[in-house]
Amino acid sequence: MKSIIVSMIAAAGLMVAGSAMATDMPDLAKKSGCTACHTVEKKLVGPAWRDVSKAYNKVGATGTAVDPAAYKVTQKVADILKEHGKATPQAWLEEKVAKGGKGDWFDTTAMTPNAPKVSAADIKTLVEFVLGLEK
Numbered sequence: 001m002k003s004i005i006v007s008m009i010a011a012a013g014l015m016v017a018g019s020a021m022a023t024d025m026p027d028l029a030k031k032s033g034c035t036a037c038h039t040v041e042k043k044l045v046g047p048a049w050r051d052v053s054k055a056y057n058k059v060g061a062t063g064t065a066v067d068p069a070a071y072k073v074t075q076k077v078a079d080i081l082k083e084h085g086k087a088t089p090q091a092w093l094e095e096k097v098a099k100g101g102k103g104d105w106f107d108t109t110a111m112t113p114n115a116p117k118v119s120a121a122d123i124k125t126l127v128e129f130v131l132g133l134e135k
């Protein structure tokens with residue numbers, strides 16, 4: 001089952017790379033400093049936002065939270081939410097983006113805190129954008 005998930009993600013990645021549908025980072029992400037570490041389609045310092053969206057909307061709903069070939073973690077989204085006492089990926093990711101942290105994608109590279117530099121309202125909008133990439 002795991003290998004099926006991995007190859008499905010690999011195929012989806014090729015389709016994205018080969019199409020003209022690559023999504024640019026929104027102005028709010030540039031203004032908020034997210035682009036120093038993230039792009040939509042490719043892993044940079046942090047995970048590609050499309051992969052985050054896939055993890056929380058698709059792969060993680062049934063199996064492992066992220067693509068184990070590209071990234072490290074193998075937790076189910078339901079377990080991640082339970083661990084942090086959150087009801088939805090939106091609520092969890094708003095807190096994660098505000099406070100920063102590591103361990104969900106990478107063991108050693110952390111996201112630095114984005115609040116209070118980035119407002120709660122802007123973080124909410126950005127997380128909605130990320131999760132909306134792969135509904």
Ligand code: HEC
Nearest residue numbers: 032034037046101102103104105106109110111112114126
């Ligand atoms: C200093 C680099 C850096 C900056 C700036 C940064 N990030 Fe991140 N981001 C990371 C890293 C590294 C991770 C992976 C953390 C982990 O392994 O738990 C990450 C993870 C994420 C995730 C997935 C979190 C999870 O637990 O699944 C989201 C969503 C995200 N970032 C959004 C943002 C947004 C929105 C901004 C701008 C307000 C931002 N990031 C700014 C480095 C950064």
